[in-house]
Amino acid sequence: MSAETPAKKELTAVKGTHDILPGEVEVWQKVETVAARLFESYGYRELRAPVIEHTELFEKGTGETTDIVTKEMYTFVDKGGRSITLRPEYTPSVARAIVEHRLDLLGLPMRYYYIGPMFRYDKPQKGRYRQFHQMDVEVFNEKDPAVDAEIIEMADALLRTLGVTQTETLINSVGCRACRPAYSQALREAAGLVRDRLCPDCRRKIETNPLRIFDCKVEGCREAARSFPKISEFLCPECRDHFAGVRAALDLYGLRYKVDPNMVRGLDYYTKTTFEVIALGGGQQNAVLGGGRYDDMMKDFGGPDICGIGFALGVERLVAMLALAPEPRKxxxxxxxxxxxxxxxxxxxxxxxxxxxxxxxxxxxxxxxxxxxxxxxxxxxxxxxxxxxxxxxxxxxxxxxxxxxxxxxxxxxxxxxxxxxx
RNA sequence: GUGAGUGUAGCUCAACCGGUUAGAGCAUCGGACUGUGGAUCCGAAGGUUGGGGGUUCAAGUCCCCUCACUCACCCCA
Missing domain, CATH: 3.40.50.800 (Anticodon-binding domain)
Structure with missing residues (x-):
């Protein structure tokens, strides 16, 4: 052991990762225990899946065209020649566990939660890290829109319990495989007509993901997007009824929310309901939690035809909003x-x-x-x-x-x- | 991946126009003080000025490269 010569600053935490030191870790403990207790009161049980999975799981589950899969995954080949990935999100792991263990045959409520680290090879900035932590909640085999509302209400309850008030809840319906293709097509046509008024990025999005044009911050694009058709005009009767059901149930709770027809989420698998809670004020990475329904994922895995809905909450982003005084210890x-x-x-x-x-x-x-x-x-x-x-x-x-x-x-x-x- | 900004002690910051041995406060440790804390005083330790190269008689200061951090784009938690 070298008694002297403390190492200079050569050994640092890996880019985009952080130590959670005593003093701050108490806040995390508080958040974790409050969340776990709340989730369990809604009938959820903890399900701890591995941090690493076969790369294929995310390619199929998260979607081959998503940014997450195409450029943000920590993927490596292990000593056995397998392609392994540090999970960038949690939902595919839960779906895999259900299929693998046939949890759908137990006759129990399929409600699971998990708290732990996720990994994405992004460029770090405020509220965005390469190792970050999510609290993840998933419900399976419940297609009633009241469940969508219940899960949104639970997310709201968690924030309120922790004293977070400066947030806004956004909801939308992105349709299903029956109605979304027609909408995407209509959007492409509308965008194509004003192609020369769009920024280069958005011109590219016309082909790849026209819904994302709504996300653009360039004023010319925003202006052009206002005349685009709305998803609500294209929803099939089933999706329309479902969305009405979600809103009715949210109204029953007296929850404040905003329908945002422009809210699109980056994961391909969402169907019908999507939602997001954003922090008001502050930086650009303001999505505290986001989620939605994914009725086709299990089937796509070759598993049973079981619908799902859930959300992921960014613990770093939540903790940043909290002003919790540490409890004095005697x-x-x-x-x-x-x-x-x-x-x-x-x-x-x-x-x-x-x-x-x-x-x-x-x-x-x-x-x-x-x-x-x-x-x-x-x-x-x-x-x-x-x-x-x-x-x-x-x-x-x-x-x-x-x-x-x-x-x-x-x-x-x-x-x-x-x-x-x- | 693209762009901008910032890097001096553990922390917050000084250092004139490029000019001697890079300073201060706070924090740390020791002493005054071997039976009682907070205060005060004294002292010590702590730096390859992020790293490398260049210009110059001389670089913390100017130039280039690089790394890290921060912010923004993209995307997302």
Whole structure:
């Protein structure tokens, strides 16, 4: 081991990844426990799928034409020659697990949630990282539009529970395989007519993904897009009824939302309902969560014909919106003087820890003054004092650092005092 | 992948027109102070000025390359 020569800044976190340090990690823990409890109250169960999957899963599930698959995946060949990918999203993994384990035959509600890291080889910027974390929620085999509304309401409930208010909920219907092709065609024709007024990017989108023209921020394109046909005019009766059902159920909840016919999502597999919650104000990466229905994915996997709906929430983006004060922790610091006292300190610390008290022992062997200074710096609520006098009596002193008061007693009695105020 | 901005101590920042050994505050550690914290005073440690190359008698400062970060495009959580 090299005692000196601390490594210079050659060893850094990989681009686009971040350490979540103590101080911030408490916020994450809070978010995770609140979310898990809430999801379970809606009948969801945690399903932990692997971080790595066969590359093919995402090619088929996420879609070969999506940006995620064409240029953002962390893919490598393992030592067995398999093409493996660090998951860029979670939904395909759940669908795979259902097919693999035939979870659809258990007769249980197919409601799953998961919290964990995802990986996309993007260029990092505010709110966008290469390793980021999502809370993912999926419901399968429920086609009633009230379920769409319920899941949106649950997302809203999560944000409200965490004290997030500056958001807007957007919903849309992107139709299904019966009605969307006609709409895409109509859109291509409309866009083709004003081709010379569109930016180069959008001219390309006419062929590749005409819905995305609505996303463009160039004013000329926005202006042109206003005259384009709306998806609502093209929905088949089934999709139209479904969307009306979603809105009716949302109204039942009294939830505020905005129908945004221009909202398109980047994943190919969505059908009917899509939705997004965006943060008001702030940067450009403002989608806190997004999701929708995907009625064809399972079938496309060669599995049973089971519909699905879900959303993914970006934990980094959520945490950035929170202003949670850390909960004060009350800890004990054990100071001591002399070899025997040190041994007693170690013994008593174990006792207090087993009783559930956060306890640290002074190991630097400094004078009492320095030890108290240390305790103060660490923000200890109490200091347990062990010196020759205390050892002789079997009675120890306990100082309340905030009050500055000090009591004396046997370890059990002192523990009782701490537990009372903990 | 494209574009712009920024890189000086752990953090926040100085350093004149290119000119001696790159400074300060905060934080850290030690001492004053071996039976009691916060205050004060004293001191120490901490830097290849992101890295490499170039111009110059001389570069933290100017030029080029590169890396990282930030922001935006694209896309998305």
């Amino acid at each position: 800890s004990l610091y054990v100071v001591h003087m002399g070899d025997k006292a040190r041994a007693e300190a170690i013994r008593l610390a174990r006792m207090f820890r087993r009783a559930g008290v956060e306890t640290l022992i002074e190991y630097a062997g400094r004078g009492f003054k320095a030890q108290f200074s240390r305790a103060n710096k660490l923000g200890a609520a109490w200091v347990l004092i062990i010196g020759d006098d205390e050892l002789a009596k079997g009675f120890f002193k306990l100082k309340d650092m905030a009050a500055g008061t000090q009591i004396e007693g046997a370890p059990d009695a002192l523990l009782a005092v701490i537990k009372e105020k903990q």
